[in-house]
Every structure is written in structure tokens, then in C-alpha cells.
Amino acid sequence: MSSAVTPGGPLRHLETGAAWLLGLLWMSPLLYAFWAAFHPAEYVTRFELLAPLTLDNFATAWARAPFARYYLNTFALVTGILAGQLVLCTLAAFAFARVQFAGREIAFALVLMQLMIVPEVLIVENYTTMSRLGLVDTITGIGLPYMASAFGVFLLRQTFKTVPRELEDAARIEGCSMMQILWKVYVPLARPTYIAYGLVSISYHWNNFLWPLVITNSVETRPLTVGLAIFGAPESGVDWSIVTAGTLIAVAPLLVAFLLFQRQFVQSFMHAGIK
Amino acid sequence: MSRRALVHVYGWLLLTPAAILLVAFTHYPTVTTVVQSLFSTGSATRPSRFVGLDNYRFMLDDEVFWKVLWNNLWYALGTIPASIALAILMAVWVNRAIPARGLVRMAYFTPTVLPMIAVANIWLFFYTPDIGLIDQVLGAFGIPAHNWLGDPATVLGCIIVMTVWKEAGFFMIFYLAALQTLPPELEEAARVEGAGRWYFFRRVTFPLLMPTTLFVLINAVMNSFKLVDHLFILTKGGPDNASSLLLYYIYEVAFSFFDEAYAATLTVVLLGALAAIALAQFLLLERRIHYR
Numbered sequence: 001m002s003s004a005v006t007p008g009g010p011l012r013h014l015e016t017g018a019a020w021l022l023g024l025l026w027m028s029p030l031l032y033a034f035w036a037a038f039h040p041a042e043y044v045t046r047f048e049l050l051a052p053l054t055l056d057n058f059a060t061a062w063a064r065a066p067f068a069r070y071y072l073n074t075f076a077l078v079t080g081i082l083a084g085q086l087v088l089c090t091l092a093a094f095a096f097a098r099v100q101f102a103g104r105e106i107a108f109a110l111v112l113m114q115l116m117i118v119p120e121v122l123i124v125e126n127y128t129t130m131s132r133l134g135l136v137d138t139i140t141g142i143g144l145p146y147m148a149s150a151f152g153v154f155l156l157r158q159t160f161k162t163v164p165r166e167l168e169d170a171a172r173i174e175g176c177s178m179m180q181i182l183w184k185v186y187v188p189l190a191r192p193t194y195i196a197y198g199l200v201s202i203s204y205h206w207n208n209f210l211w212p213l214v215i216t217n218s219v220e221t222r223p224l225t226v227g228l229a230i231f232g233a234p235e236s237g238v239d240w241s242i243v244t245a246g247t248l249i250a251v252a253p254l255l256v257a258f259l260l261f262q263r264q265f266v267q268s269f270m271h272a273g274i275k
Numbered sequence: 276m277s278r279r280a281l282v283h284v285y286g287w288l289l290l291t292p293a294a295i296l297l298v299a300f301t302h303y304p305t306v307t308t309v310v311q312s313l314f315s316t317g318s319a320t321r322p323s324r325f326v327g328l329d330n331y332r333f334m335l336d337d338e339v340f341w342k343v344l345w346n347n348l349w350y351a352l353g354t355i356p357a358s359i360a361l362a363i364l365m366a367v368w369v370n371r372a373i374p375a376r377g378l379v380r381m382a383y384f385t386p387t388v389l390p391m392i393a394v395a396n397i398w399l400f401f402y403t404p405d406i407g408l409i410d411q412v413l414g415a416f417g418i419p420a421h422n423w424l425g426d427p428a429t430v431l432g433c434i435i436v437m438t439v440w441k442e443a444g445f446f447m448i449f450y451l452a453a454l455q456t457l458p459p460e461l462e463e464a465a466r467v468e469g470a471g472r473w474y475f476f477r478r479v480t481f482p483l484l485m486p487t488t489l490f491v492l493i494n495a496v497m498n499s500f501k502l503v504d505h506l507f508i509l510t511k512g513g514p515d516n517a518s519s520l521l522l523y524y525i526y527e528v529a530f531s532f533f534d535e536a537y538a539a540t541l542t543v544v545l546l547g548a549l550a551a552i553a554l555a556q557f558l559l560l561e562r563r564i565h566y567r
Binding site: 015016018019020022023024026027029030032033036044045087088089091092094095096099100101102103104107110111113114115116117118119120121122123124125126127128129144145147148150153178203206207208209210213214224225228229232240243244246247250251254255258259262265266269270 | 282283284285286287289290292293294295296297299300301302303304305307308311364365368369373374375377378379380381382383384385386387388389390391392393394396397398399400401406408411440443444445448449451452497501503504507508522525526529530535538539542545546549550552553
């Protein structure tokens with residue numbers, strides 16, 4: 001039987017086939033990267049079923065660049081930014097959602113400006129600021145412009161506004177202070193938002209490149225993306241299969257996390273985008 | 276102090292930590308960018324001085340500026356409609372009960388979690404002349420090798436294809452969310468009326484997805500101005516600026532040519548573009564769209 005939304009008969013199978021084909025096409029660059037990374041260099045464009053597998057490319061890539069240090073830097077950066085964001089955005093969002101202070105509307109509009117003017121756009125002036133603060137080439141310097149996230153404030157404010165007033169009143173009667181109310185009532189109820197925001201923030205900063213490139217200039221501070229860009233640059237003359245192995249090393253943690261918690265990731269991006 | 280006054284103080288205290296950082300890294304630099312664009316770039320021998328609109332005059336005569344602006348436009352026109360069309364198609368497909376639906380959805384979405392640098396590393400090899408994957412495959416059919424990224428005629432197209440691949444799956448999830456909120460009665464009604472599938476999509480589904488399309492559109496336009504990471508790997512803006520985009524040019528002017536004043540002038544243009552998009556968003560989205 002045919003309907004308006006789902007086709008019937010052969011057309012249905014044809015469409016399923018097309019959906020699979022597109023899926024395969026979409027995966028193929030990544031699948032190809034796996035092929036190149038796990039096979040010796042001579043099989044880069046020779047697709048033979050019995051081509052020998054090898055981990056040599058990974059070993060070479062790992063030895064050629066300080067990936068361990070880059071990992072550490074990225075990890076410190078991502079957790080530092082997230083921690084800062086969670087604290088700053090929670091406080092600000094609570095003020096915007098539940099405290100009636102003078103100038104609230106205009107302050108909120110000014111915060112939202114950052115949704116439009118992201119730190120990447122202001123690399124020139126922010127670099128000047130960082131050099132005045134003596135924060136050039138530090139992990140703090142990479143993270144600081146992102147910590148007061150307008151997006152985080154906006155998301156949490158929306159969530160806090162849905163918390164029933166009665167809960168707050170009940171907590172107040174129990175003798176809770178404002179800070180206790182925030183911590184014991186609002187924060188636990190906003191858990192799904194925190195998780196969604198956290199996943200989006202981690203993915204964003206794990207992958208972020210331009211500002212870290214501008215502000216870092218040493219192995220001690222460079223995150224994975226910047227390290228990878230230097231490693232993979234054509235002028236570095238490294239073998240193709242080794243570049244691919246390095247690329248996989250850099251994306252592995254996020255990719256594995258995504259494959260394991262696929263549903264959670266997709267829902268977080270959705271949740272964060274729609275609010 | 277009265278209780279009312281205390282509330283104001285309390286509100287501002289909660290806001291202060293975030294406000295300090297926001298002012299320091301968003302509002303203050305926005306203002307100094309505009310100020311800087313009215314001054315010359317200082318050097319050890321010649322200090323920076325007020326030059327009025329000279330930097331803007333220079334910009335209007337700068338061929339590279341116009342080139343990157345056009346590139347930005349073509350880049351947006353090339354990536355956005357294609358990614359949106361693909362995103363809708365993907366969403367419609369995985370919204371149905373097809374076998375291995377989870378796997379297909381994952382395949383569409385995976386490029387979203389990869390950093391642009393990694394994506395560029397992988398695609399660079401596809402586009403490499405002679406030994407690259409595309410030339411190898413085309414070579415098997417007797418088509419001669421081509422320097423895809425070295426030819427001004429094809430370089431922007433190559434970057435557009437890669438960006439569509441990266442972004443379509445991300446936009447898909449918003450359409451998927453929207454499709455799931457459409458009432459099933461609509462489909463029932465269409466079936467009773469004997470509406471064809473394409474007709475149903477064109478006259479019912481697509482108009483109802485309009486708010487999503489606008490949301491995605493605004494995001495995509497913003498991204499087309501903000502996303503330049505891949506250029507560092509693939510082309511460095513070349514050949515002869517054929518693939519350079521505004522933000523990449525700003526980076527070059529500031530950190531390769533060390534002309535801060537001119538970089539600030541270009542940044543003002545970028546800020547203007549982003550402000551215009553935000554205004555469009557406000558006018559179109561915040562007021563909601565009505566369909567009849």
C-alpha cells in the first residue's frame with residue numbers, strides 16, 4: 001500500500017537503497033582514512049582485500065610529533081573551559097532568570113551580542129589584549145575568551161525559567177539562602193541542559209583551531225588541532241599514510257565517545273540548537 | 276540598605292564574573308577594532324596616527340579584498356542550498372522505518388564531530404594531483420590528471436564539496452527534530468485526499484519546515500564567514516587568492532603582513548556582515564513566520 005509519506009512496493013526498496021548508498025558515501029572519507037592508516041604506504045590507493053594490516057604508521061606518527069603533550073594540552077584546555085563556563089554561565093543565567101535587578105534586559109542583550117561576535121572574529125584585538133595581560137602562549141590565554149559563553153547563559157536561563165516557583169518558595173521556607181536554592185533546586189533540575197551544553201562545548205573546543213593557532217607558539221601549549229595542522233602540512237613532507245594515522249590519533253577520543261554515546265550526542269546538538 | 280536595593284546588588288554580583296570576561300573579549304575589542312581602523316599601523320620609526328577613512332579607501336581599492344568578498348559569496352551560495360537540500364533528504368530518509376536506521380543516521384552525522392583540520396587532512400589526499408584518490412579513480416577511466424586545488428577554476432568548488440559533506444549531517448538533526456513534531460494526521464488527510472508524495476512534501480512538509488530552514492539558513496550563513504580552518508591545510512587561500520575567504524585574509528593581513536590597522540578595517544566589514552545577518556535573524560525568526 002502506498003501513502004503520502006512512505007512509498008510502497010519497489011519504490012520503497014529503491015529509497016532504502018539510496019539512503020544506504022548516501023550513508024556509505026558519507027562514511028567513505030573516514031573509512032578511507034582508516035584504510036590508509038592501517039595499511040603500509042604502498043596500499044594507499046591499492047584496495048586489496050588481503051593487504052597486510054600494520055600499526056607502524058601510528059608508531060611513526062606518534063614518534064614524529066609530541067602527541068602526548070598535545071593530548072594533555074587539549075585535555076587541560078577543554079576541561080578548563082568547561083569548568084569556567086559552567087560556573088560563570090550558571091551564575092549569570094540565574095541572575096537573568098530569577099533576579100529582578102535594574103538593567104537586566106539591556107545586560108542580557110549585551111550578553112547575546114557574543115552569539116554573533118564570536119571570539120574568532122576578533123583575533124587581532126584579542127591577541128593585543130592577551131599580550132598586554134602576558135597570556136600569549138598559555139592555555140589560560142586560549143580558554144579565557146570562551147569562558148563567559150553567551151550560548152551557555154542563554155541555554156541555562158531558558159532552563160531555569162521553567163523551574164516552578166513553588167520549589168524555590170518551599171526551599172526558602174526551609175531556610176535556604178539564594179546560593180543554596182541555586183545549588184539545590186535549580187542546578188539539579190537543569191541536569192539535561194548541563195549535559196547537552198557540556199557535550200557541545202567539549203566537541204567545539206576539542207576541534208577549535210583558529211584562535212589557538214593565533215595565540216600559541218610552543219609545544220607546551222598547542223592543542224591537538226594546531227599540532228595536527230603543523231604535522232599534516234604538505235611542506236612537512238610526511239608520508240600520506242602517516243599523516244592519516246596522525247589525524248586519527250587526534251580525532252580518536254572524540255570519535256570513540258561519539259560512537260559510544262551516539263544518541264546522547266545527537267540529542268545534545270539538537271537540544272542546544274533548538275532552544 | 277533596603278531589601279530592594281540588595282536585590283539589584285545581588286543580581287549584578289552574580290553577573291559580574293561573566294560580564295568582566297564578556298566586556299574584555301567581546302565588547303571592548305569590538306570598539307577598539309573600529310577605533311584602530313581609523314589609525315595607521317604604527318612601527319618603531321613611525322608611531323600610529325589618526326588617518327580618518329584612509330584605511331577604508333585603501334580597502335575599496337584593494338583587489339584582494341573584493342576577491343575574498345566574492346569568494347565568500349560564492350562559497351555561501353555553493354555550500355548552503357546544497358547542504359540544506361541534502362539535510363532535508365537525509366532527515367526524511369532516516370525519519371522513516373528503514374532497516375539499519377541508526378547506522379545510516381550515524382553515517383550522516385559523523386562528519387560533524389570531526390575537526391575541520393582533520394577533515395582537510397583527509398580530503399587533501401583526495402584532491403592531490405596524480406597520486407590522489409580522485410585522479411587515481413578518474414585515471415582508471417582514462418580521464419587525465421588534474422591539479423584540483425592548484426587550479427583557480429576548481430579550487431573553490433573542491434572546498435565547497437568538502438564543506439557540504441561536513442555540514443549536511445549537522446543540519447539534518449534539526450530537520451529530524453522538526454519532522455518528528457509534525458502531526459501524523461496530516462499524512463492521513465493527504466492519503467484520504469489522494470495527494471502524491473512529492474505534492475505532499477512540496478505543499479505540506481516543506482512549508483511546515485520553514486522555521487527550521489530559516490534557523491539553519493542563518494546558522495549556515497554565519498558559518499560561511501567564520502569557518503576558515505580548512506584553508507590552512509588545503510590551499511592557504513591560493514592559488515592567487517582564488518580560495519581565500521574574508522576571515523582568512525584578516526588572519527594573513529594581521530599575522531603574516533603585520534598590518535594591524537588594515538586587519539582591523541577588514542574586521543569591521545566582517546562585523547558588519549555578521550550584524551546584518553543577526554538583524555535578518557531578528558526580523559525573520561523572532562517575529563515568527565506565518566503561513567497560510
